[in-house]
Amino acid sequence: MKLDPHHLEMLFAIVDRGGLGEGAEMLGKSQPSVSRSLALLEKRIGIALFEKDRRPLRPTELGLALAAEGRKIHEAGRSSAAxxxxxxxGKTGAVRVGGTPFFMDGVISGMLAGFQFARPDVRIDQIYGYLNDLLPRLEDGSLDLAILPMRASIIPEGFDFDQILPGRNVIACRTGHPLARRGSVKLSDIGQYPWIAPPADSPLYQDLRTVLKEIGIRDFKVSFTGGSLSATVNILTGSDALTVLPFSVVFMMRAQRSVGALSIRIGDPDRHLGILTRNDADLKPAAQRVRNHIRQEFDALSSSIIRVSQDMVWRP
Structure with a gap:
């Protein structure tokens, strides 16, 4: 015989609170409705659940056993509601975040760590990729957010792009690099040094070629290519090689005092970092929280970068 879970929960409330009125108050119901439900339950099973003519109510052995099952139903309801x-x-759930490797490792991952410290029950699945990799996953719903640099002119139809940081690249080197110790550095001075090239399919690689073209270098020596940010930093700090990195990535590593930027202004890319999402899909609450957190973190980061940049002497 299958019993109505609501009747079992009602029986638990009566037994737990010691009376019909008290049980009704616990469930937010009227006493007459609880009394009718109890009568229906006893009629259905054909057995009394409370001892006859006893005040206060005293449950029978079966009444206690069924009330124990009702407690489980009540607690399951409360935990489900919680x-x-x-x-x-946005305190639970899974968020799938994709982005370009250097930005994800150098900037975004630290921000996500701060988010998870405050909301440890949100799982974040991170993947690496560029626009051509991430766009199909946004389209099919297997990715919630993509954080990557984009041109405003190529934002796909049906997507929203929330810019969070203007594009800005710098020539990066180790802190003890010979050029970093000079009082004055010219663009022509950097041609003699080898270069670390980002992965060939990355927008940053095109930025490197553009910078070298601006400097007037056609044939440049590449000493290392295609690595992750950690590999690039290891090569950079252990050699006199140079590379092009986003200023925000170098800025986030300033506390390590191992990597710096030459005070030479180079052309800024025509791409800006932002959060790409589908505009026809509602973000899950946790994904909305992550997006808002990243937005707030970049608001603070932008202000700090502007202050530091204003203190630096950027030579043309």
């Missing part, structure tokens, strides 16, 4: 509230508030 889980739902946490999900709606």
């Amino acid at each position: 889980l739902l509230a946490q999900y709606r508030d």
